[in-house]
Amino acid sequence: MRRLNSFIALAAVLLLLLHRTPRIEASVHGYAGEIFLSKGNAFVVHGGSEGIYSSAPEFNESLPGVSFIRFENIVFRRPLELSNFSSGSVHTIVFEVDDRETVGGSAYGGQRAVCCTADLAKLGVCTEGQIIHRPSTNNPGWPQVFGASFDVDKTETALQPRSIQITKTGMYNLYFIHCDPRLKEVVVDGKTVWKNPTGYLPGRMAPLMNFYGFMSLSFVVLGVFWFLQYARFWREVLPLQNCITLVITLGMFEMAFWYFDYIEFNETGVRPTGITVWAVTFGTVKRTISRLIILIVSMGYGVVRPTLGGLTSKVLSLGGTFFVASEVLELIENVGAVSDNSGKAILFFILPVAILDAFFILWIFTSLSSTLNKLQARRMTAKLDIYRKFTNALAVAIIVSVGWICYELYFKSNDIYNERWQNAWIIPAFWQVLSFSLLCVICALWAPSQTSMRYAYSSEDADEEFDKDNTLTLIKPSSLTKKDVRSPEPKSIETDNGLSHGDLEEKTE
Structure with missing residues (x-):
């Protein structure tokens, strides 16, 4: 009970500290010396992509429930040595994904271009050196295109502050584009604020805030059930149940951190790096320990074998490698991610995690097969029954996982x-629900109870004898008496000619 009270106190302090984290109004997307990259015949900076829900027709940024994209302090800069000419516009274009065909074009069915070419200019569809865009038929007034140009001897030009109201739900994209090769060293600074009716969370991430709140509550319910059982039968607790307690605790912290991460992001528009790192780390530790627990249980640790023997170092090495690979992947995908287009880690970071997961699965089911065979051979009915249920749960989880991956x-x-x-x-969200469901199954199978010790390894498991029916049974060495270990009386052994071994000895004499 002391452990339970200490844990509750620690959780309360943590939640208080998180609640008192200072909030600073800031942009959703910041630009600090962003360099224009060559894409086809244009030079481009991707300013962001977010799903935004529509808002009321009345536009007032101070009112709740308003969706907009606001441009603040957007400045384009070029080197002093390249400031001896006036330039064309550095364009800013905002469009909804359904209107993507209105941006760019091609002459005579050739390669699609963003900047107007000489051939397209001859056709009279655009002005050479400007970006190609046409009005949307489904969304009047879109795409939104505006810009700023450099005067002679000027190294900076600023975009006029403005706000764009969002009246149609969709995935909106922002690009800074210019078509002048002489401006290839131009950079952009400033920020844009993207807001949904419910806050600064991007549309794809917004439902996850409520989801992690629900998952936090679910872990609390599971934790209350588990800790009550743990406190009630603490004398019968197995090492495996201590590990399950650790996983539940890590899950509570992980869900709480994710929930507060999205709360902070939604209120300020800035992804809180510290909370995100803690959420990622707690989640990675939880997944690593969960896999290690399933693996050592599959090997029969604490049930049919007292130790892992020489496999301990291999198991720990696999767990450590998985933790590092998973932590790097999660940090890259989540820390500082403020765009609905972000979170797409390169294959180099995804492959190691996938390969290690596959190795875990292979080793787990190979070990389970061996453990089930041992339990069946020794006729340990209670342990065999719980392992069969455990195997079925894992098999269902793997099948569902493969289906969901497809x-x-x-x-x-x-x-x-x-x-x-x-x-x-x-x-x-699905992967969180699946792992939580599997944890619930494990908690149900190995919940602390009065009979917990019957699943534990004991010295009786190492001693075997055959009963009267020549079936395998287990007894304690201490239960043997002197009479049991006394040498048996010599018996006559019949030979092929009907004489006993004793008769043969008499004849020989």
Whole structure:
């Protein structure tokens, strides 16, 4: 009970500290010397992509429930040595993904270009050196295009502050584009504020805030059940149950950190780096320990074998490698991510985690098969029953995981432009629900109780004898008496000619 009270006190202090974290109004997307990259015949800086829900027709940024994109202190800079000429416009273009075909064009069916070429200018569809765009037929007034140009001997030009109201729900994209090769060393500074009706969270991430709040509550309910059982039967607790307690505790902290991460992000527009790192780290530690627990349970540790023997170092090495690879991947995908287009880590970081997960699965099921065979051979009915349920739960989880991975691949391959952003939050949420469900099954199978010790390894498991029916049974060495270990009386052994061994000895004499 003392442990439970200490944990509750620690959690209360943590939540208080998080609640008192200072909030500073800031932009969703900041630009600090962003360099224009060559894309086709244009030079581009991607300013952000977010799903935004529509707001009321009345536009007042101070009112709640208003969606907008606001440009603040956007400045374009060029080197002094390249300031001896006046330039064309450095364009800013904002468009909804359904209107992507209105940006760019091609002459005679050739390669699509963003900047107007000489051939397109001859056709009279655009002005050479300007970006190509046409009015949207579905969204009047879009795409939004404006810009600023450099005067002679000027190294800076500023974009006029403005706000764009969002009256149609969709995935909006912002790009800074120029078509002048002489401006290839231009950089952009400043910030843009993107706001949904409910706050600064991007549309794809917004449902995750409520989801992590729900998951935090679910872990609290599971934790209360587990800790009550733990406190009630603490004398019968197994080492495995201590490990499960650790996983539940880590899960509580992980969900709480994610919830406060999204709360902070939604209120300020800035991703809180410290909270995000803690959320990622707690989650990675939890996943690593969960996999190690499942592996050592599959090996029969504490049930049919007292130690892992020479496998301990290999198990720890696998766990350590998985932790490092998973932590790096999660940090890259989450820390500082403020765009609905972010979170797409390169294959170099995804592959190691996938390979290590596959190795875990292979080792777990190989070990489970061996453990089940041992339990069946020794006729340990209670342990065999719980291991069969555990195996079935793992098999169902693996089948569901493979099916969901296939769906995820299908979803992403058919959503190149993030048009289905409103449903994208379900993909990360599913993995959290699946791991929580498997944890609940493990808690149900190995919950502390009066009979917990019957699943523990004991010295009886090492001694075997055959009973009267020549079946395998287990007894304690201490239960043997002197009479049991006394040498048996010599018996006559019949030979092939009907004479006993004793008769043969008499004849020989």
